[in-house]
Amino acid sequence: MNRRYRKTVIAGNWKMNMTASETKKFAEEMKKIMPRAKWCDTLICVPSCNLSAAVKAFKDLRISVGAENVYFEEKGAYTGEISADMLKDLGVKYVICGHSERRQYFGETDQTVNRKVHAVLGAGMSPIICVGESLEQRESGITEDWITLQVKSALFGVSADRVRRCIIAYEPIWAIGTGKTATAAQAGEVCSAIRATIRALYGARVARSVTIQYGGSMNPKNARELLSQPDIDGGLIGGASLKPDQFVEIINAANQD
Numbered sequence: 543m544n545r546r547y548r549k550t551v552i553a554g555n556w557k558m559n560m561t562a563s564e565t566k567k568f569a570e571e572m573k574k575i576m577p578r579a580k581w582c583d584t585l586i587c588v589p590s591c592n593l594s595a596a597v598k599a600f601k602d603l604r605i606s607v608g609a610e611n612v613y614f615e616e617k618g619a620y621t622g623e624i625s626a627d628m629l630k631d632l633g634v635k636y637v638i639c640g641h642s643e644r645r646q647y648f649g650e651t652d653q654t655v656n657r658k659v660h661a662v663l664g665a666g667m668s669p670i671i672c673v674g675e676s677l678e679q680r681e682s683g684i685t686e687d688w689i690t691l692q693v694k695s696a697l698f699g700v701s702a703d704r705v706r707r708c709i710i711a712y713e714p715i716w717a718i719g720t721g722k723t724a725t726a727a728q729a730g731e732v733c734s735a736i737r738a739t740i741r742a743l744y745g746a747r748v749a750r751s752v753t754i755q756y757g758g759s760m761n762p763k764n765a766r767e768l769l770s771q772p773d774i775d776g777g778l779i780g781g782a783s784l785k786p787d788q789f790v791e792i793i794n795a796a797n798q799d
């Protein structure tokens with residue numbers, strides 16, 4: 543973390559979990575244990591059908607609400623899809639773009655991720671852009687090249703002004719939901735490479751202002767060490783964000799120096 547130049551952001555990604563009623567219960571539990579002062583921004587990305595319930599339930603907790611996906615067209619005959627303006631109108635502040643599960647199961651590509659990033663920024667929200675390598679790619683030594691390409695593609699055509707509003711989440715695919723975490727050194731190294739890519743594209747001042755998160759089995763036990771890496775400015779948390787006590791422990795880890 544480096545709070546002098548950029549925000550620390552702890553984000554939950556609930557994936558396809560939690561009903562609207564469970565969201566309300568979660569918020570009630572959180573009210574009992576949430577720290578009063580926070581040095582980090584906190585948000586939870588929830589399934590689209592629960593966005594309104596989450597905005598209402600999390601308001602007093604100062605937890606912002608994010609969506610897990612968006613469609614890049616403004617409006618029209620796209621049955622089942624949701625536009626950036628629709629999300630914005632509900633009070634959504636962040637949108638995950640290009641999570642590896644969407645790339646793997648729903649045909650998301652670097653090109654569609656880029657279009658989504660533009661749509662989210664255009665609507666005045668912040669995209670959380672997910673990048674990450676598979677185990678095969680790590681083992682064949684192409685992690686950095688792969689991640690650099692993903693970052694460059696996602697940010698293609700994005701102005702320096704707008705890139706400051708983007709969050710990049712480094713999520714090694716082999717660490718998602720597996721209980722296997724990248725070591726702090728491995729995660730720190732890739733997050734530094736991401737910042738170097740942003741520096742090459744936009745210059746040092748912009749690069750140092752962008753929040754870069756780590757995601758992939760982050761939990762109360764490993765959060766502090768991961769967050770102590772200079773280029774890791776927060777976490778994108780799946781499983782542990784579904785449990786109020788664990789999520790709060792991670793927030794507390796981000797609250798320390």
Ligand code: 13P
Nearest residue numbers: 555718719758759780781
């Ligand atoms: P887990 O924390 O459950 O590994 O999920 C990480 C993730 O995919 C967050 O987007």
